[in-house]
Amino acid sequence: MSNATPEITLAARNLSRRFGSRQVIHNLSLELRRGEVLGLLGHNGAGKSTTLQMLTGCLLPDEGKIEICGIDLLRRPMLAKAHIGYLPETPPLYRELSVNDYLIFAARLRGMKPGDAAEALIQTRQRCGLEAVGKKIIGTLSKGYQQRVGIAQAIIHRPAVIVLDEPTVGLDPTQIRDIRALIRELGDSSSVILSTHLLGEVQSVCDRVEIMQHGKLIYGDTSARMQKYGGISGFIISLRNPPPLSELEGIAGVSSVEPLSATQFRVLHAPDTNPSGALLTLAERQGWQLEQLTPLQATLEEVFARITDTGITDEKNRIDMQDNQGSVRAEPFDKAQESLVEACTESADALSLSPSTSSGRTGEKQ
Amino acid sequence: MIRLLALRELRSLFSMPSTWFALAVLQFIFAWFFLARLDAFLEIQPQLAQLANPPGVTITIAAPLFNTAALLLMMLAPMFTMRLIAEERRNQTLTLLLSAPLSSRHIVLGKFFGLLVFLAALMAGLPLMLYTLAFGTALDHGMLLSNMLGLLLLTASYVAVGLYVSALTTQPVIAAIGALAVLVGLWLADIGTAAEDSPWHLISPLNHFQNFNAGLLDSGDAAFFVLFSAFFLLLAMRRIHNNRIYG
Numbered sequence: 001m002s003n004a005t006p007e008i009t010l011a012a013r014n015l016s017r018r019f020g021s022r023q024v025i026h027n028l029s030l031e032l033r034r035g036e037v038l039g040l041l042g043h044n045g046a047g048k049s050t051t052l053q054m055l056t057g058c059l060l061p062d063e064g065k066i067e068i069c070g071i072d073l074l075r076r077p078m079l080a081k082a083h084i085g086y087l088p089e090t091p092p093l094y095r096e097l098s099v100n101d102y103l104i105f106a107a108r109l110r111g112m113k114p115g116d117a118a119e120a121l122i123q124t125r126q127r128c129g130l131e132a133v134g135k136k137i138i139g140t141l142s143k144g145y146q147q148r149v150g151i152a153q154a155i156i157h158r159p160a161v162i163v164l165d166e167p168t169v170g171l172d173p174t175q176i177r178d179i180r181a182l183i184r185e186l187g188d189s190s191s192v193i194l195s196t197h198l199l200g201e202v203q204s205v206c207d208r209v210e211i212m213q214h215g216k217l218i219y220g221d222t223s224a225r226m227q228k229y230g231g232i233s234g235f236i237i238s239l240r241n242p243p244p245l246s247e248l249e250g251i252a253g254v255s256s257v258e259p260l261s262a263t264q265f266r267v268l269h270a271p272d273t274n275p276s277g278a279l280l281t282l283a284e285r286q287g288w289q290l291e292q293l294t295p296l297q298a299t300l301e302e303v304f305a306r307i308t309d310t311g312i313t314d315e316k317n318r319i320d321m322q323d324n325q326g327s328v329r330a331e332p333f334d335k336a337q338e339s340l341v342e343a344c345t346e347s348a349d350a351l352s353l354s355p356s357t358s359s360g361r362t363g364e365k366q
Numbered sequence: 367m368i369r370l371l372a373l374r375e376l377r378s379l380f381s382m383p384s385t386w387f388a389l390a391v392l393q394f395i396f397a398w399f400f401l402a403r404l405d406a407f408l409e410i411q412p413q414l415a416q417l418a419n420p421p422g423v424t425i426t427i428a429a430p431l432f433n434t435a436a437l438l439l440m441m442l443a444p445m446f447t448m449r450l451i452a453e454e455r456r457n458q459t460l461t462l463l464l465s466a467p468l469s470s471r472h473i474v475l476g477k478f479f480g481l482l483v484f485l486a487a488l489m490a491g492l493p494l495m496l497y498t499l500a501f502g503t504a505l506d507h508g509m510l511l512s513n514m515l516g517l518l519l520l521t522a523s524y525v526a527v528g529l530y531v532s533a534l535t536t537q538p539v540i541a542a543i544g545a546l547a548v549l550v551g552l553w554l555a556d557i558g559t560a561a562e563d564s565p566w567h568l569i570s571p572l573n574h575f576q577n578f579n580a581g582l583l584d585s586g587d588a589a590f591f592v593l594f595s596a597f598f599l600l601l602a603m604r605r606i607h608n609n610r611i612y613g
Contacts, residue, residue, distance in 0.1 A: 056465040090458040092458055105374050109468070153462070
């Protein structure tokens with residue numbers, strides 16, 4: 001990419017949109033830089049898809065301004081749209097065409113020359129793992145492959161801004177992992193904005209997160225910083241030969257110990273002290289036979305719940321981290337939240353997206 | 367861009383078995399009408415020969431055949447136009463076009479010309495059959511040409527109506543019935559009005575085809591077809607643009 005390309009690839013200012021009398025998007029502003037993967041997170045119906053439709057020019061905002069690579073999308077849509085690749089919720093596939101024909105059509109549609117399109121086709125097919133199915137009719141492909149073709153059409157013309165609306169919905173865990181790896185890779189050369197209601201997805205692919213609720217952006221930060229937002233300091237230990245609870249509680253710096261099973265304990269401590277060293281020494285000396293010591297990490301599930309439900313501040317509404325498998329047990333809080341956390345937990349379980357595996361995501365391409 | 371979209375439309379059409387089926391069946395129907403006409407002509411030919419100024423083979427065979435084709439087309443066109451936008455909307459492929467650097471003009475004209483070329487190919491069998499008569503007799507080429515031009519213009523106007531109705535809905539079937547209602551409505555308005563100078567005759571495409579059918583090139587009729595098609599195409603563009611406003 002040339003140096004002349006502006007650093008900010010997508011800028012949206014004060015977007016508002018209403019459907020009939022219902023205000024769906026309120027005064028939304030968004031900025032995206034090259035090489036960044038932004039996750040748009042929110043419940044179903046929070047306005048994510050509407051926002052993405054506006055950013056890609058499929059829907060006109062009532063108010064506000066959108067710039068793609070410095071070009072006004074509303075005033076000069078033909079120029080600006082050439083820089084956008086968009087995968088809507090349902091991939092826009094002509095089922096009766098072959099993969100090759102369809103992708104060439106998508107490339108030419110965005111103004112690529114026939115020669116360039118043929119070259120881009122080879123590259124894109126390889127990137128999306130579509131080499132083997134080039135001549136097949138799209139309608140005969142499995143859902144996972146169709147989704148890949150959908151992503152391929154969004155990236156074949158090498159756009160500066162790639163917009164993906166729930167790119168991993170309905171895929172099996174392996175496919176999800178492949179597609180996440182691909183999205184990460186895309187984030188190196190372009191800007192990617194993806195919407196999702198899966199927190200694990202944000203955790204594993206996004207650099208930055210914007211949380212949407214009722215058509216407003218209510219929180220935005222880096223994905224890493226957001227995890228700190230939850231701020232639990234502690235770890236989980238498994239001891240094959242555990243001592244009485246009081247002995248663990250007696251270790252300097254430990255604020256509380258909660259038994260999870262006969263041999264598993266959750267140890268919480270103050271943020272500024274870390275008693276794990278002392279605990280290790282003691283375990284060795286007393287023959288507790290330490291099997292596991294995993295630091296607790298606040299997951300996005302927790303952060304999301306805290307941010308979207310400002311009511312959860314008191315101690316009894318705190319979300320308890322159960323173990324490092326990413327599963328979450330929710331103490332009484334509002335129903336919507338509970339179902340959300342459940343959904344997230346399910347997906348996290350299915351993918352075994354523990355904090356530790358997700359941190360090693362870069363090496364997990366198949 | 368318009369060409370690209372038109373080619374895509376054709377490619378999709380020809381990749382569906384139903385298209386080939388329709389093509390085959392229609393050629394059969396045309397051929398049957400043609401042979402029936404030819405048969406009738408051969409039967410009455412001795413009587414015709416006794417007339418002082420007998421009608422030629424072109425006017426007795428070709429003209430009624432084109433007229434039948436024009437009527438058939440009225441029923442057929444909606445079946446092909448229904449998919450144009452309604453199906454794209456239903457399969458959510460319209461998003462691909464809306465998010466691409468295209469204007470509504472490109473989308474509408476691309477689809478219009480794509481289907482027009484297809485229907486022209488579908489009708490091409492008709493003059494080909496008629497030209498086989500040239501082996502045995504002399505044909506009135508001027509009349510054949512005016513009929514072909516008329517039929518093409520008529521097809522264009524039918525496609526334009528169908529395209530617009532298709533742009534209004536998400537259901538292809540509703541688009542088909544809607545377009546059929548408009549076309550048959552215009553036709554009924556024409557044939558149902560007894561008065562010679564009634565304005566109802568003027569708004570019917572099939573009425574404007576009659577001059578072409580008789581071998582008369584009237585610029586007024588040609589202008590009607592162009593304006594009629596342009597009107598509905600503009601409405602369709604308007605509708606596609608509104609898609610961005612109303613979602």
